[in-house]
Amino acid sequence: GLADEEAALAAALDAPIGAPPLAELARGRKSAAISVCDITRPAPNRRVLPPLLARLAQAGIGLEAVTVLIATGLHRPATEEEIREIVGPELYGRLRVVNHHAKVLAEHRYLGESSAGTPVYIDERFMAADLHITLGFIEPHLMLGFSGGRKLIAPGLAAQETIKVLHSPKFMRDARAVEGSVADNPLHRELLEIARMARHDFLVDVALSRDRRIAQVFAGHPEEAHRHGMEFVGRTMLERIPEPVDAVITTAAGY
Numbered sequence: 048g049l050a051d052e053e054a055a056l057a058a059a060l061d062a063p064i065g066a067p068p069l070a071e072l073a074r075g076r077k078s079a080a081i082s083v084c085d086i087t088r089p090a091p092n093r094r095v096l097p098p099l100l101a102r103l104a105q106a107g108i109g110l111e112a113v114t115v116l117i118a119t120g121l122h123r124p125a126t127e128e129e130i131r132e133i134v135g136p137e138l139y140g141r142l143r144v145v146n147h148h149a150k151v152l153a154e155h156r157y158l159g160e161s162s163a164g165t166p167v168y169i170d171e172r173f174m175a176a177d178l179h180i181t182l183g184f185i186e187p188h189l190m191l192g193f194s195g196g197r198k199l200i201a202p203g204l205a206a207q208e209t210i211k212v213l214h215s216p217k218f219m220r221d222a223r224a225v226e227g228s229v230a231d232n233p234l235h236r237e238l239l240e241i242a243r244m245a246r247h248d249f250l251v252d253v254a255l256s257r258d259r260r261i262a263q264v265f266a267g268h269p270e271e272a273h274r275h276g277m278e279f280v281g282r283t284m285l286e287r288i289p290e291p292v293d294a295v296i297t298t299a300a301g302y
Contacts, residue, residue, distance in 0.1 A: 048260025055264045056098045059251065063267030064275055069099065072249060073106035073178055080176035082118045082199040083183075086129040089259055090184045093135030095251055099180070100138075114172055115144045118181075118203025121210055124148065145172060147204050155206040158244045163237055165213065168206035169245045179248045181269070184255055185276040186284070190219055192229035193280060195252040196273030197238040200245050213237065227285050229277060242269060252276045254283070 049055050060069045073079065081099070084090040096115075103113060115134065117125045124146035131139040147170050148154055155168035156175075173179060181199035188194045202210040218224055218234040229235040247269040254263040254276060262283075265276035 048256040048258065048262055049264075052094060052261045053098070055261065056095060056251075059264040059266035060098055060102050063249070063272065064265065065268030065271035066249060066266075069102040069249060069266070070105040073103050073108055076106070076108060076177035078112045078114070078176045079103055079108050079178040079180060080173045081113065081115045082173060082179075082181045082204055083115055083133060084199070084203075085117050085119045085122055085125050086133060087122060088184065088194075089255065090182060091253060091255070091259070091261060092133050092182055093138070094261065095182050095253070096134060096138060096142075099182070099251060100142075103178075108178070110142055113142060114176060115142055116170060116173055116204060117144065117146045118199050119147045119149065120202040120205070121149050121207060149202075149205065149207045149210060152206050152208065158241075161237060161240050161244070163233075163240075165237060165241070166208055167201070167241050167244055168209050169200065169241075170204040173200075173204050174245065179246055180251070181247065181249075182251050184253045185265070185273070185280045186255070187227045187280070189226050190224040191234050191238065192225070192227060192232050193277045195276060196250055196269060197235075197242040197247065200247055201238055201241040204245075205241070209241075227281060239270060254280050 083092045130144050134144055154171055156171045158167040160166055183195040183199045185193050185195035202213055221233050223231050224234045250269040250272050251266045252273060253261045256262045263279055265272045
């Protein structure tokens with residue numbers, strides 16, 4: 048974990064990767080939507096949100112103009128208790144926090160089809176904002192290579208009509224859709240295209256230590272910053288073993 052998380056977050060927001068400082072990027076915009084992980088992911092939203100919101104305020108986007116969307120995908124909505132846990136008690140009640148509802152098509156905006164033919168529906172409340180931001184964390188993912196980044200838009204804020212295609216054999220049975228690799232990974236490529244269609248403006252992703260401290264911060268251009276994060280996580284978390292083993296003991300960790 049980092050010795051000074053606050054300093055690292057400030058540095059990442061003020062000197063981001065491949066993008067202007069967040070306060071500069073937000074200047075002249077009237078509203079912002081922030082996509083965050085639900086309770087099934089240990090993303091440190093309550094630590095990342097305060098400095099991020101401070102930069103938006105500097106640019107003239109106050110709390111009243113910010114919507115935080117819980118990127119549930121097809122998971123159930125977050126409870127009030129979980130929302131308090133996700134955003135932290137200091138922000139709970141002062142910030143508009145809403146659940147994404149993948150099964151309510153009317154709450155989504157149709158953006159057209161991807162080049163692979165996926166119908167793209169993204170939460171209207173996210174699309175209606177002037178500035179589109181995601182907060183996440185990066186870890187190896189069983190078919191997407193790595194989590195974080197584009198995943199906070201689709202499947203996170205996508206309608207079930209979109210998610211069912213992304214989670215179908217079309218992608219899941221492709222031999223290139225594997226853990227720890229985005230090289231020619233068709234699902235990674237698909238989600239990047241969908242995120243571009245939804246105008247993904249800015250990203251803040253972190254890598255976590257085994258005790259859930261922030262080990263590194265990656266902020267800025269959604270694809271460049273996320274690529275830096277994937278490289279870091281791949282280098283520090285993935286191990287190669289010389290030969291197959293007889294048995295593996297694993298845990299999903301979780302909340």
